[in-house]
Amino acid sequence: MILVDIHCHILPGVDDGSKDWQTSIKLARDAVKDGVTHAVCTPHMLNGKYVNHKKDVIRLTENFQDMLNDAKIPLTVFPGQEVRISGDLPKALDEDDILFLDEAGQYMLLEFPSDDVPTYTQDMVFSIMQRGITPVVVHPERNSRILKKPTILQDLIEQGCLVQITASSYVGTFGKNIEEMSRRFIEAGQCACFASDAHDLPKRQYEYSEALKKLSNEFGKEFAEQYRNNARAIVNGDDVQLNWRPLKKKTKFWFF
Template sequence: MVLVDIHCHILPGIDDGARDWMTSMKLAREAVQNGVTHAIVTPHTLNGKYLNHKKDVIRLTENFQEMIDEAGLPLQVFPGMEVRINGKLPEAIDNDDILFCDEDGKYMLLEFPSNDVPTYSSNMVYELLQEGITPIIVHPERNTKIMDDPAILQGFLEQGCLVQITASSYTGIFGKKVEKFARQLIKAGQGCTFASDAHDLPKRQYQLSEAYDKLGREFGEKLVQAWKENAKNIINGDPVDMHWRPLKQRKFFGLF
């Protein structure tokens, strides 16, 4: 059975993921243990600390695949990026220095700062969509501004963005508050797939199998299969549908 991880940091020495090849191979084995058959390796770029270039990520990914094959692991890796929203993003796209989730450049992982959503984000998303690029907003369940005001995420859904939820958020690794918000987003259809977002860091282990098991228990196997199919569609550049609804408004006593 095919299982695609669209977001992980397991290339060595290129961001805060794996520090060396030994660590990369350890994470590759963990991916296989989680049932992953295909993984998009997605180092950070344009986030103020890491600026990675397309040619370097492709080269490292090819080297990584050779090591994986030599080890006999049933895993295929593909070059990608986790792109921080940034005023320099349009220039990087024009210079062909951004990697997407698919070969046709239809889907791009888009990251916001942990505690903010810049005011220009909606305009930049509009520009990306006009260029035929669908942003996949990564781990909004861990963004404190979106947690405080979920309507912000809804605005991006209305524009046509997709949403990826981190598996370990849903399994509770990041705490009860994040876990609860992840569940609320899932229940409202405001997510289309899980990803590991695996790093060689505390709380950043592979949790895909655990998350899908939990999803099946809480929401049924039909949704599990739909989310796994969505990940396959993303890597293939095929259409992904999200049937979402707004989160229920908070009720406050004393207000009418």
């Protein structure tokens, strides 16, 4: 059964994901053990610390695939980037230095700073979408500003963005608050799919299959299958439809 991971940091020596080829091979084995068959390698881009140019990521990914084939590890990898929202993004797009999740260039991972959603975000998203690009917002459940004001995400979905939640968030690896925020986004239909966001770091292992199992138990097998299908549709450049609604308001308890 095909399981696509649209977001992981398993290329060596390019960001905070994998330090060397040996670690990358280990992460690839971990991915396969977790059920992943296809993975988009998405090193950080334009995040203020890492700049991973398109041509370099393509070359590394091709080398990685050759090593996987030689090691008989049944994982197919594709080149991509986790692109930080930035004033430099339009220039990088103009210079053809941005990688997408699909060959047609429709879907692009879009990351915010961990503690903020910049004031220019909606204008930037509009500009990106004018180019025919659909941003896929990564791990909003871990963004401290969105945690405080989760309706920020709805505004972006209304603009046409898709949303990817980290599998580990939903299974509770990052704590109860992030787990509950993940559940609220999922329950409202505001998330399109999971991804591993795997790194060679504590609490950043593959928990994709565990998240899908939990999703199936809580929301049904068809719902979990839709998450699988959406991830596959994204890398194929196919349409992804969200049947979303506003978040339910949290119940308040009054004591007298």
